[in-house]
Amino acid sequence: MSAAPAAPQPASADQLDLLLTPPRPLTGWRVLPARIAAMCVVELQKLRHDRSELYTRAIQPALWLLIFGMTFTRIGLIPSDGIPYLDYLAAGIIAQSAMFISIFYGIQIIWERDAGVLNKLLVTPTPRAALVAGKAFAAGIKALIQALVIVVLAAVLGVGISWNPLRLLGVAVAVVLGAAFFSCLSVAIAGIVRNRDRLMGIGQAITMPLFFASNALYPTSLMPGWLQALSAVNPLSYQVDALRGLLLGTPAHLPLDFAVLAVSAVLGIAAASALLPRLAR
Amino acid sequence: MTDALGLTGLRYRFGKVEAVAGVDLTVAEGEIFGLLGPNGAGKTTAIRCITTLLPVPSGMVRVFGHDASRERMAVRRLLGYVPQQLSADGNLTGRENVAMFARVFDVPRRERAARVEQALTAVGLAEASGRMAATYSGGMVRRLELAQALVSAPRLLILDEPTIGLDPIARTGVWEHINAVRAATGMTVLVTTHYMDEADQYCDRIGLMHRGVLRACATPYRLKEDLRARQGGDGVPTLEEVFRDLAGSGLEGELEGGFRDVRSTRRTATRLG
Numbered sequence: 001m002s003a004a005p006a007a008p009q010p011a012s013a014d015q016l017d018l019l020l021t022p023p024r025p026l027t028g029w030r031v032l033p034a035r036i037a038a039m040c041v042v043e044l045q046k047l048r049h050d051r052s053e054l055y056t057r058a059i060q061p062a063l064w065l066l067i068f069g070m071t072f073t074r075i076g077l078i079p080s081d082g083i084p085y086l087d088y089l090a091a092g093i094i095a096q097s098a099m100f101i102s103i104f105y106g107i108q109i110i111w112e113r114d115a116g117v118l119n120k121l122l123v124t125p126t127p128r129a130a131l132v133a134g135k136a137f138a139a140g141i142k143a144l145i146q147a148l149v150i151v152v153l154a155a156v157l158g159v160g161i162s163w164n165p166l167r168l169l170g171v172a173v174a175v176v177l178g179a180a181f182f183s184c185l186s187v188a189i190a191g192i193v194r195n196r197d198r199l200m201g202i203g204q205a206i207t208m209p210l211f212f213a214s215n216a217l218y219p220t221s222l223m224p225g226w227l228q229a230l231s232a233v234n235p236l237s238y239q240v241d242a243l244r245g246l247l248l249g250t251p252a253h254l255p256l257d258f259a260v261l262a263v264s265a266v267l268g269i270a271a272a273s274a275l276l277p278r279l280a281r
Numbered sequence: 282m283t284d285a286l287g288l289t290g291l292r293y294r295f296g297k298v299e300a301v302a303g304v305d306l307t308v309a310e311g312e313i314f315g316l317l318g319p320n321g322a323g324k325t326t327a328i329r330c331i332t333t334l335l336p337v338p339s340g341m342v343r344v345f346g347h348d349a350s351r352e353r354m355a356v357r358r359l360l361g362y363v364p365q366q367l368s369a370d371g372n373l374t375g376r377e378n379v380a381m382f383a384r385v386f387d388v389p390r391r392e393r394a395a396r397v398e399q400a401l402t403a404v405g406l407a408e409a410s411g412r413m414a415a416t417y418s419g420g421m422v423r424r425l426e427l428a429q430a431l432v433s434a435p436r437l438l439i440l441d442e443p444t445i446g447l448d449p450i451a452r453t454g455v456w457e458h459i460n461a462v463r464a465a466t467g468m469t470v471l472v473t474t475h476y477m478d479e480a481d482q483y484c485d486r487i488g489l490m491h492r493g494v495l496r497a498c499a500t501p502y503r504l505k506e507d508l509r510a511r512q513g514g515d516g517v518p519t520l521e522e523v524f525r526d527l528a529g530s531g532l533e534g535e536l537e538g539g540f541r542d543v544r545s546t547r548r549t550a551t552r553l554g
């Protein structure tokens with residue numbers, strides 16, 4: 001007779017001593033930062049296990065820069081504020097890739113809901129804002145890695161990038177804030193529609209207008225008035241303006257840009273955390 | 282002594298379906314309480330109200346005296362929860378899955394690794410803890426979820442069909458781990474199951490739910506004796522007969538437990554995505 005696979009032996013009591021006492025809860029202002037840090041660590045662990053995705057994701061923006069950028073630079077159709085079009089485009093592509101990554105975070109959170117992971121986290125004493133901030137952080141990290149790839153590629157293609165470390169730090173902050181806003185927007189919409197297919201539809205329906213109603217590809221002065229108005233309330237435009245100013249040293253409205261980005265990121269986190277519990281119903 | 286769990290007049294409806302239709306229930310500290318009932322009886326919905334996942338629109342839920350609609354954070358701190366469907370994060374290793382719960386329950390860093398290791402050991406997963414959870418079998422995921430719930434030393438452990446879809450050995454394994462930990466910690470356990478033999482063997486008391494209401498609530502022995510007294514036959518009936526008596530024929534239950542119920546049950550039995 002073959003031996004049945006034995007169930008692992010239950011542990012004896014002396015191996016369980018730490019599990020007898022509940023951990024002392026943090027209180028007051030320390031709770032939120034600690035939980036945000038915890039969720040960021042978890043997201044980093046996930047990224048570490050899935051590094052190939054990071055690399056494959058960088059292909060699309062690289063192609064945009066190479067094909068679209070090189071072609072239109074040669075045609076010279078799009079006025080680009082007196083700098084080579086490729087230079088002009090680089091900042092737009094960084095912002096675009098950050099947005100495209102982030103806008104899928106709602107789908108990821110619906111996936112986590114369907115997999116039961118979200119429900120279980122919602123039953124822990126974790127503020128919803130921390131769960132959302134963890135996602136925003138992960139989106140920011142992914143976007144940063146892509147930004148790095150694009151900046152290096154742009155430099156190779158001869159874009160006159162400013163290597164001032166302070167400016168590059170500013171670029172990183174702008175990328176993370178933008179990614180935070182768009183990932184939260186996506187999570188907030190997920191909380192409203194609560195279903196993957198509808199979210200996919202809405203995500204695709206809004207990314208294109210967000211992208212084209214911005215200064216990512218061409219100056220807003222080329223647009224009809226109503227599109228200019230749309231661009232003026234589009235955080236992507238402010239992100240691109242900041243990125244362009246910092247990377248190329250062109251004139252930009254940095255204080256306004258960063259204020260808009262910071263406020264939209266905070267509003268995004270607030271909206272997403274308010275709508276997140278709806279996903280568990 | 283405050284009860285571990287107290288439900289008074291709990292109701293919850295999804296649109297037209299009244300999933301929980303007025304449930305009163307108390308679970309004493311240290312008890313293993315089994316919530317039984319056919320598909321769609323409202324067990325999971327009641328549990329989701331207790332865990333603060335659903336609001337408590339009508340009635341009262343108290344966990345060790347804390348109101349689940351007002352003191353949510355306090356309630357969450359006392360709970361360990363294993364939902365009906367398999368729910369470990371397949372993109373993390375077993376150890377990372379448990380460490381995540383240690384982190385969100387404020388286990389200090391110097392104690393974290395040891396605590397996580399103990400939780401993994403308690404469910405017999407110490408050796409597999411470095412593997413991605415996506416490679417675990419259904420029984421291993423269930424034990425991993427148990428470790429996640431145990432790492433915060435909960436006072437009320439809520440298990441929604443912890444043994445569904447598991448082979449008999451894995452089932453026994455899960456129960457042995459639950460019992461060993463409970464014996465050591467004295468925590469209260471609220472469990473649902475469709476396996477009558479499990480309920481009979483492991484639960485101190487059983488509540489039988491049907492169409493959103495609690496039809497009976499007593500020790501397994503009492504339930505069987507009551508049915509014998511009602512039927513007047515000789516020989517002690519089994520718990521399954523008690524279940525059939527209170528929940529009507531199996532067919533009725535099947536008609537009621539719609540597609541959604543079967544789908545959720547089946548999802549439980551599959552592996553992680």
Ligand SMILES: Nc1ncnc2c1ncn2[C@@H]1O[C@H](COP(=O)(O)OP(=O)(O)OP(=O)(O)O)[C@@H](O)[C@H]1O
Nearest residue numbers: 281295298300319320321322323324325326541542
């Ligand atoms: N999210 C939902 N939306 C609409 N109806 C729901 C939802 N969840 C549950 N229901 C309905 O509520 C009723 C109770 O469901 P519940 O999942 O609580 O039953 P259960 O006792 O846990 O069943 P099972 O043994 O199959 O797990 C069922 O009629 C079910 O169809």
Ligand SMILES: [Mg+2]
Nearest residue numbers: 324325326365
């Ligand atoms: Mg259920």
